[in-house]
Amino acid sequence: MRREAVALPALALGVFSIITTEMGIVGVLPEIADRLGVSASAAGLLVGSFALVVAVSGPFMTLASSAVDRRAVLAVTMGVFAVSNAVYALSTDFGLTLAFRVIPALLHPVFFSVALATAVRLGETAEPARATARVFAGVTVGFAFGVPLTSYLAGHFSLPAAFWFGAAVNLLGLVGLVRFLPAMPVGERLSYGAQLGVLRRGRTWLTLVSVVLVFAALFSVYGYFAAYLGGVSGMNGSWISAMLLVFGVVMIFGNFAFAALLRRGVGRTALAFPVLCLAVFAALFALGARLPAVVALVPVWAMVHSGGLIVCQSWLGRDTRQAPEFGNSLFVSFSNLGITVGTTVGGWSLAALGTRALPWTGIAFALAALVTVVLRLAWGERTGAAPERGTGSVRIGEESVPVGEVIP
Numbered sequence: 001m002r003r004e005a006v007a008l009p010a011l012a013l014g015v016f017s018i019i020t021t022e023m024g025i026v027g028v029l030p031e032i033a034d035r036l037g038v039s040a041s042a043a044g045l046l047v048g049s050f051a052l053v054v055a056v057s058g059p060f061m062t063l064a065s066s067a068v069d070r071r072a073v074l075a076v077t078m079g080v081f082a083v084s085n086a087v088y089a090l091s092t093d094f095g096l097t098l099a100f101r102v103i104p105a106l107l108h109p110v111f112f113s114v115a116l117a118t119a120v121r122l123g124e125t126a127e128p129a130r131a132t133a134r135v136f137a138g139v140t141v142g143f144a145f146g147v148p149l150t151s152y153l154a155g156h157f158s159l160p161a162a163f164w165f166g167a168a169v170n171l172l173g174l175v176g177l178v179r180f181l182p183a184m185p186v187g188e189r190l191s192y193g194a195q196l197g198v199l200r201r202g203r204t205w206l207t208l209v210s211v212v213l214v215f216a217a218l219f220s221v222y223g224y225f226a227a228y229l230g231g232v233s234g235m236n237g238s239w240i241s242a243m244l245l246v247f248g249v250v251m252i253f254g255n256f257a258f259a260a261l262l263r264r265g266v267g268r269t270a271l272a273f274p275v276l277c278l279a280v281f282a283a284l285f286a287l288g289a290r291l292p293a294v295v296a297l298v299p300v301w302a303m304v305h306s307g308g309l310i311v312c313q314s315w316l317g318r319d320t321r322q323a324p325e326f327g328n329s330l331f332v333s334f335s336n337l338g339i340t341v342g343t344t345v346g347g348w349s350l351a352a353l354g355t356r357a358l359p360w361t362g363i364a365f366a367l368a369a370l371v372t373v374v375l376r377l378a379w380g381e382r383t384g385a386a387p388e389r390g391t392g393s394v395r396i397g398e399e400s401v402p403v404g405e406v407i408p
Contacts, residue, residue, distance in 0.1 A: 007122050008131060010176035011115050012138035014078055017169040018111060019142025021081050021104070022050060024150030024166060025088075031159045036094040046098060050105045055336040058109030062329035063196075070114050070184035074177050077111040080104050082170035089163035113328035116313065118184070120324070133259035136309050140255050144248025148241075198327060203379045204319040208334050210270075210372035211312045215338025217277050217365035218308050220346035221284070223339075224358055231355040232288040243295070247302040254306030261307075262314050267377055269307075270315040274370035276304045278363055285359040309335075315373075 025032065025046055033043040065073050080103060087100040119131040146169070154162040198204050221228070229235040229243060261269045280301050287293035313331050320327025342365065349361040 006180040007182070008119055008134045010173070010180045011074075011119055011135050012141075013169075013176050014074065014111070014173035015115060015135055015138030016142045016146055017078070017166070017173040018081055018108065019139050020146030020150060020169055021085055021166045022108065023143065023147050024162065025101075027147055027151035028154040028159060028162060031154050032097075035092060035159055036097060037092075038094050042094065046101050049098060050101050050108075051336050051340060053102050053105035054108050055333050055340065057106050058113070058329040058333035058336075059326060061106055061110045062113045062326055065110050066325065070118060071177065071181045073110060073114050074118075074181065075174055077104075077107040078170050078174035078177060080107055082167045082174065085163045085167035085170060089160040089167065109329050109332040112332050113325045116328045117324040118181070130256075130259050130263070132313060133256050133310055136255050136313075137252060139309060140248065140251040140306060144245065144252060148245065148248075196326075198320045198323055198330075201319065203376060204316075206372055206376045206379065207316050207319050208330060210369050210376060211316055211331065211334045212338040212341060213365050213369035213372060214274065214277075214308055214312055215335045216342035216345065217274070217281075217362045217369055218305055218342065219339045220342035220349070220365055221281060221359055221362040222305060223343040223346050224350055224355070227350065228284075228288065228355055228358055229294065232358075233291055233294045234289075235291070235294075243298050246298055247305070250299045250302035251306035254303040255310060257303065258307035258310050262310065266314050266318060269311055271370075271373050271377065273304075273307055273311045274366045274373060276307075277366040278370070280304050281359040281362040281366065285357075285363075288356065288359070 029040065029043045029047070032046065033040050036043065084100040084104045088097060091097050091100075115135055116132055119135045122131065150162045150166065153165050225244065225247070226240050229240050230237075235243065258269065261272075280297070283297055284294075284301065287297060312335060313328070316331050316334075317324065317327055320330065342361075345365075346358065346361050349358055353360075
């Protein structure tokens, strides 16, 4: 087996471990509040601060690390996440715990930016979407199993046990990356000006707006999944937990289904995605009070929801192919911005209009996203220009690969 073939699962394992650390804490916030002696709202800062730091720091941290060996960047990030989990397991001080949420958050967008670009370079030339999907599989598996397992360990053993599990998975990811990922020193580094140049194009900003709106649409509804299924569909806690598990498992398969659609056409898939969101949210509003219908709808919802990551990343990648890692950092930052906007507006909608009307928030954002995608397509199907010779390269083993290209 080629070393590169094992490297892609190693990248996915690293992504899984980071998602488990990032989102696993959501399911154990009450236990954290009790352990640290703070209110539930204060404990919530451990989640909010992470997302805010990721959104703000992503492009800057990616630029700052652009001259460092890519395998070293990935390995150091895994090490920092492992240490952070150890601190969570041992600390009873809120300030220290918060500090070690901020520190890994600074490296989170760098890891994703480098991992996605590396997956494309290591994948098949004609199949960048498939390589990207394998990395994003780590995200969906993290949501499906890593997050629930963290909650299970905290409830049945102890909160430190849950965090030691996170640290162990981080270390396993670190070993996999060091063992199977080839060294990737930066050959001729892409200049800061060349990387920032992707932001000089109006069409890039239009694409970024569409990314924000798509994620706002998805998370304005999904962010209140339990509240909607409990308040409108009448599900109890056991039913909601089962639906969350179904949602996560279906997302794994949906991720690869959308990768197949993207291979047929990025523009067409990006155009269809907001339409699919509209259909799902309209069905959720119409059928929300009918329990059997909602049980049948949840897998469809999950299938559509799973496409947000890979569709938006591929959609933005058309306009940032000259600087793929910087482009990926923009994706991480603006998708997190969309999540923040969506959950905030969804919360306002919940308070002002009631739980029943929640899908209309997603419908409004999806309509706005559809408009921006149509405008971007009307701007021109021409993608960003290919990188000029000598603008930047990364050495993978003995081969030097331009940053905007993939290797066979």
